[in-house]
Amino acid sequence: MKIFTTHQTKEIDRRTIELEPILSINLMERASIAMTQWLTTRFAPGVVTVFAGNGNNGGDALAVARMLAIGGWEVTVCMASHNNLSPECQINYTRLTHLTKVKLHLLANGDAIPQPDEGIVIDGLLGSGINRPAEGTVLDMIQAINRLSLQVVSIDLPSGLRGEDNSDVPHHAIVSATHTLSLGFPKLAFLFPENDHCVGEWHVLEFGLHRTTIEAMTTPWHLTRAMDAKAILPARDKFAHKGHYGHALLMSGSYGMMGAAVLASKACLKAGVGLLTTHAPRYGYEILQTTVPEAMVSIDRSDILISEFPDLTPYDAIGIGPGIGLKTNTCEALAQLLDHITTQRMVMDADALNILSQHPELLDKLPRETVLTPHPKEFQRLAGNWSNDYERLERLRAFAIKHGIVVVLKGAYTTIATPEGTCYFNTTGNPGMASAGSGDVLTGIILGLLSQKIAPAQAAILGVYLHGSAGDIYANAESEESLTANDLVRHLGQAFRELKNN
Ligand SMILES: NC(=O)C1=CN([C@@H]2O[C@H](COP(=O)(O)OP(=O)(O)OC[C@H]3O[C@@H](n4cnc5c(N)ncnc54)[C@H](OP(=O)(O)O)[C@@H]3O)[C@@H](O)[C@H]2O)[C@@H](O)CC1
Ligand SMILES: [K+]
Known part of the structure; x- marks a missing residue:
């Protein structure tokens, strides 16, 4: 699903009005019907206080207030002013005044703001047209809303929040919503951790914007829904043999870190690879043979770390990083590997990324479309610091473009940036997955998908989706707290099935 900028959304709005054609007041009515329907399925009719801007x-x-009042809700409306209303706002204001049962408060500067103690609140003070941080009576109303202990449903955006960059907006100048009903498309700002305090649960409401215009409009931002991930999943051929699904080489583990190799190996196999060879230090041999009997093991000359790599000829894809450590011999082996790689696709994680940040000259040796899977701290070591989430995203895109690689920045809404600068935000997963070994599992999954000749960016998008989905399946059945990396591996099968049946 595409994510557009505020500016683009306005253009889609304008073209819908022109091409459908439809009067803007009727388009607003359609959006308001969609919101009212959402509200009435979610909440039983009761008390609602609506805060409306100009x-x-x-x-x-105001349109939603009217529809709820007609539907039997007890409606109070607070407005900062009824002057300088936009034409559509003016029409809805007039329509509302015809309903005598609606209580209307027009607040002048300094007037006491109603403080309801029951029902729900609808926040329609400011939307995408905000052009400066909230001020005056509107700011007072935002702060009054934030003092209430009621559910707050924001229309389009929590008032005070902008669709993209909010680096200059203080928290106290934004409504803290429990739900945000985003009109037409999600907003980029919803996906940033720094806005978690105000967005609440967000929902995209479609209301018939002009389809051809949406299809033609390009954007670097996309949200991965089930249907997008499913489109990547290749169908399995009835006459296939294991060679069809590729041969993966996983280079993983060191003394005390063999668990990472075990988890990544298991995940790679569960992701459907044909054959897996895990290259590990000598001392990991028995561990791997007993815990992952499906994998072949390639033994390093070193007992405790990876200091070399096997002949690369048989392999379709290489994964390197989980648990390898940062010792000089391992760094050298990685540098050598980059000199010898030919057609193989590659995924790098964990200590392989730390080696890259210690030896940035190696970044230039990465084969095009190599997949890196850093968490924010690893990404910071690779690409430098940032002062807000919008800047972090810009840095992510720039880094992927500069080095011609795919970067998977892990976290809530894990973001996959491609060498072309397109970003895909993942929608699956939960906080329970921020635990030991979770990243090793992801590396294994992506390696398994790369070996099956799925293009790197697509393998990353699908791998991240399945990884999160396995976590969600487990958390729904058990709990987020108890989620371990092994649970992710165990539920990968169900994640595939859910996606296929979607
Ligand atoms: N996208 C779509 O397809 C559709 C979009 N729709 C809806 O339109 C919304 C966008 O509406 P919009 O452009 O009229 O702007 P909006 O957010 O109401 O605010 C602008 C007003 O606020 C004022 N103001 C600005 N900053 C301020 C501040 N800091 N502090 C105080 N006041 C401030 C400014 O007045 P000013 O004081 O600058 O004269 C101006 O009057 C969008 O979010 C969605 O809900 C739907 O109707 C259906 C179709
Ligand atoms: K709002």
């Missing part, structure tokens, strides 16, 4: 966000709020 632009079209306020217009939406």
